[in-house]
Amino acid sequence: MQTCGEYLVQVLEAYGVDTVFGIPGVHTVELYRGLPKTKIRHITPRHEQGAGFMADGYARTSGKIPACFIITGPGMTNIATAMGQAYADSIPMLVISSVNGRHELAHGDGRLHELPNQQQLLAGVSAFSHTLMRPDELPDVLARAFAVFNSARPRPVHIELPLDVITASAEHLKVPVAVKSSRPAAAPDAIAAAATLLKNAKNPLLIFGGGAADAAAQATAITESLGAMAVTTINGKGILPRDHALSLGSTLCQPPVLELLKNADVVLAVGTELGETDTLLFDAKPEINGQLIRIDLDPEQLYRNAPPSLAIVADAKHALTALADVVKDAVPLTGVAAQVAELRTQLQALINPTQNVHQRVIEAIRNVAPNTIIIGDQNQPVYSGNLTFEPDTPRAWYNSSTGYGTLGYALPAAFGAKIACPDRPVVGLIGDGGLQFTLPEFASAVEIGLNLPIVVWNNQCYGEIKKYMTDRDITTIGVDIYTPDLLMIARGYGCHAERATSIAHLQELVAKAHVTTNPTVIEINEADALSW
Template identity: 60%
Template sequence: MLTCGELLVEMLEDCGVDTVFGIPGVHTVELYRGLPSTKINHITPRHEQGAGFMADGYARVSGKPGVCFIITGPGMTNITTAMGQAYADSVPMLVISSVNNTEQLAMGGGRLHELPSQSNLVSGVAAFSHTLMRPDELPDVLARAFAVFNSARPRPVHIEIPINVITAPADHVKRKLGAVPSRPAPCPDAISRAVQMLKSAQRPLVLLGGGTASASAEALRLVEALDAPTAYTVNAKGVLPKGHPLALGSNQSLVPVRELVLQSDVVLAIGTELGETDYDAVFDGNFRIDSQLIRIDIDAEQLNRNYPADIAILSDSRLAIQALLAGLGEGAAFNEDSPGCKLAAKVRKQLEALIPDAWHAQKRVLDVLQETLPDMIFAGDSTQIVYSGNHLFEANSPRTWFNSSTGYGTLGYGLPAAIGAKLAAPQRPVVSLIGDGGIQFTLPELASAVEANAPVIVLLWNNSGYGEIKRYMQNRNIPTIGVDIYTPDFLALARGFGCNAERAESFAQLRDLLQSAAKADRPTVIEIQESAAFLTA
């Protein structure tokens, strides 16, 4: 007899799933029965939050949904934080959980792992949550999930399966999934109006979001055709190549870029929610768009959130950009002496003058990482070197710089997300940029990395506490309570988990450690103390 649980793993493999993150429990073990008959690799984190963050990092690098098997009750409450981060950043994630037997649901009988309603619990951090009441529903529900991942705004999907349904017979279930819908194409009339507006623009500006990560070639052609200075969100880093003369970086929260936005007569925003953590990271409410605004987004509800559009185009970013390029036709050959490039250069010079002294050393650390290992992927946490890097670092390609300091803003993300990224791209070096406070949220995942043969590089930025929050409190004359936390010996802990571990005392040593770590067969923790002499020299 083929059970529903066995059918599920077979259908996941048919959908292209090659990795599942999960911690087996008595309510989910039947999901594992069929795994040996597939080629799906199972990764065991040390906490369900780690499972979600690993799936997130895997999805961001691979472009495919990260998949998790999660136990009823505490497993689901543990993973909701990771689902919240993925939801905020539009990351595809499939969370498959168990739930109590169908006749026990919502009865309040005090069963093992019982919650009044898991589905309601996660509904705010999922595109949808479905309780599978019969094996026959499985193909339709999976088809819905992959339609979200491939054809809509990608976000987590939760499927919960009662224990008695997991073991129910499924030989009779038709395995055919419905075709994945095409991604939405733009309305021709809206494109025509947008083309006319852009052709008449004297001072166009482009804002790119994470929705353009898979349309970098088209986005590059568009900004050059418009000769438009271009800013981009953290999740869009690398869409324009490093050093491009029209690039303004991810600096929409800084005055020079804000002034440029106000001086522009047409703003074209593509695949960006125009959200606070990318456009108002200083939280002063002073980012404004007063000009005509064209918005392109795959999410209809997003098109008029935050900043209402003059022209709203519901579409996949690549398809919309291609349509705009066709309408704009051949323009003058792009060159670095164009008015747009000169204007962008002027703004970049103004931005350079605003760089705080403390950021220079942090930027040099990031430069050493990128110069030593040019194809490195950076998975960051909420920590000083990530905050500065969001403004100063330029990625060589899309999907290589992402972190949790924007959007949901959780701590502990950087280490497990780097593990997921490494599993998605085992041939590339992957570094976790994480602070001493953040790593204590998910430190045991070092053991998961060793076990999974994922030799990530952990760059541990150690300022002996919650340094950014402490500065925030000091600037507001608030007593610094709860931020000077005990700092353990991270190098000893890392070695205890089976990792290599060293402290960098110079930029030269940092380069040597990175080169060794890239060749290692296990994770390497490289600690940098914020107070180190070589950073302040």
Template identity: 55%
Template structure:
């Protein structure tokens, strides 16, 4: 079948307009949109540019909605927030060169936290790749730059490859450790005809299952344990029911990473919390004779935020992870099982059900958890307790709330003191990569993922200045996210860190603008509060609006009005 010729005419201003015949074969860019629809993609985040407009040719007629951030980093963080709430990949269309370097930080955060993200970018035409001619947006090798931030980075050299490469990407998201995937399409390939292309989504492989032998060994260890304990991470976020059943069958205390909060609901008698960096919880882990670690890296930002290398596992360690390489990192396992967390824990519960009831030490399980939680609470200082009241006020005023946080003081406190009621409703950028500016765009993505639920961005005055213009994106997209701005007049956490190390603070007392005026200028509502009662009232009012609301809390005023 021949590819029909296009024709050119001129508008009244003399600009050229390309006219395509009504029956023209779809281009690769148009086929991409159709394929994404088939995989269930709902949103694309991106800023159109001269090198990506052909990706947009079929977008207006599709079911996919487009959201325009004010910076490509914002696009990546929006995709991240959407993915964390839904479990589905967030998708971005990104321009060659500066667009890709702008989104790199967001890809780094998603890579560190195992978040599915599909970044589709343009790149210079095939004949120009690596030429060094100084073409617009040219990098020596764009793919190589971003290969380290992705599960894989692929240059599409032939339009016919598109279905296969997309299938590889969605196989990563569905069946392996989810991480960003980067697919770059040369300018001449984007407009190439897509005739004969299979437009049906691929049948994706199942997640890996644990071997029968490995399960048998794990069951023996757990059944014989007198003091079993479970460490669960974000890799188990889809397996709340299985984790709860297994923990209750074993009467095993459970510690959760930040990204696993909610896998056991708040108030569950076996829930230790997310306090693995504190002495009381660490002592409990050391006393466990068998530790089952599921879907967790056992990494620094969940187990050693005090950076003293004091988290130790003395008992036998069983590790379950979908990533075989991760099983070999950080802590050596006595039994390493490559498997999906949900499948593995379900199989363990079934096999344990066939065994006699286990014998546990009388002061283990819920009894030990209660003692640890009381000791941990007694160790918190006044600011931490006061900030807990801030977070508790949010949770009470807005049932079902999703809190997307930045790297800011109340978020650091919340990582310790807040127990989420369900998974996927508390996440932030203080784990893994640890960037600033994440909270606002991530909250926008989260709200798009769950329009019926309240979404709060918990962010500091330093962090919000990284991505403040995304307020305009939220107004434009009609996303009524609530921004709770914790204002401590600078980089407060770094200021305290410098002082603790006897370093004269430099560069942390930054100029603080009038955020309420700025918010109103962007088209948002804006208020300032300093008590629990006024905060609760403003949160409820904000939740009834159809525009974003910025609620500012000045740290000194809150601590004065809400003592521990």
């Protein structure tokens, strides 16, 4: 008999899922029965939160949809944080879990792994959470999930299978033909209206967010056709070529750029929430006095944080392709490149000495290999990099400070990225505090022989929070932490480990790590690095 659990993995394969992150448990073993009959690869993390972060890194880097197989109860509460991060940053992942039998739900009988309402718990960190009540529902529910991933704002989807459903017969069900739905294009009249505003603007400003990551060529073409200044959000880094003459990088929070935003007569914002983690504006919403054109896949998002003059519901790539065609005959503004060069000089002068060190460290890491993907946690070099660093391509710089803001993200997310793109250089950048959240995931990486550097900024504290407390005259309680010998621990897991003593030595270690089997932990002692 083919069970519902066996049938499920066949349908996942039909939809193109090639990787599952999961920890088997007594409630989920039926999902594993059918895996050997597919080409789906299974990765075993050491914690369900690690499974979610790995899936996140895998999805961001590859653009493919990963799945997670998660046990009832504690597995779901463990992965909820990772789902929250993915939800905040619009990252797709399919989370499949078990749940107690249909006749046992919500009875409070003290069953193994029982929660009062597991589906309701996960609903807040997913596009939708569904309890499968019979095997026949599965094709339709999975079709809904992939419709979200492919044509709506992508976010996690959770599907739970009661124990009596996961083992039920699915002999009568056929594997469906996967149909990929398309994303919406922009209405032609809306594109024409946007083009008219932009062509007639005297001092426009363009803002490209993470939602436009797949439209880099179109965004660049529009910028050049208009001769307009452009900025990106953190997740939009790399959309404009590094050092492009019209790009101000991700500096929207800096006073000179805020002044530009305030005085712009037309602002185009594409694929961005214009929220505080998107713009680094934590004390105020962006002040926009001119006409605001917003393009977003999510119709509700078009009206949050900054009400638009013109709202366009569309996939960013479709919309920007259409807009690029209409504005290609625009007369570009003159003298803007010179203004950008002058502003860049002003912006660099605003960077403090510590941020300059962070900038040199990150640039050194990137310069070792072309198209390096750098995945960060919440630590001081990452915060500086959010402001100063420009990667070579989109999806090559991302971190957990951009949305939900969780520690421990970078290590498993970097492993997920390397699994997705084994031939690209991937680097994890994490602090000593954040590393201790998910440190056991080194075992997962060694188990499958991932080769990548994990750069650890070690200051024996939660440095950013300590600074925040000090700036507000709050006694620094709980932020100076005991940090064990991370190099010894890394070696115990089977990793290579060494402390960098200079920028040149750091680059040497990073280069070696890219070609060495198993991860390499490269520790940077903050006190030493500040004098590099």
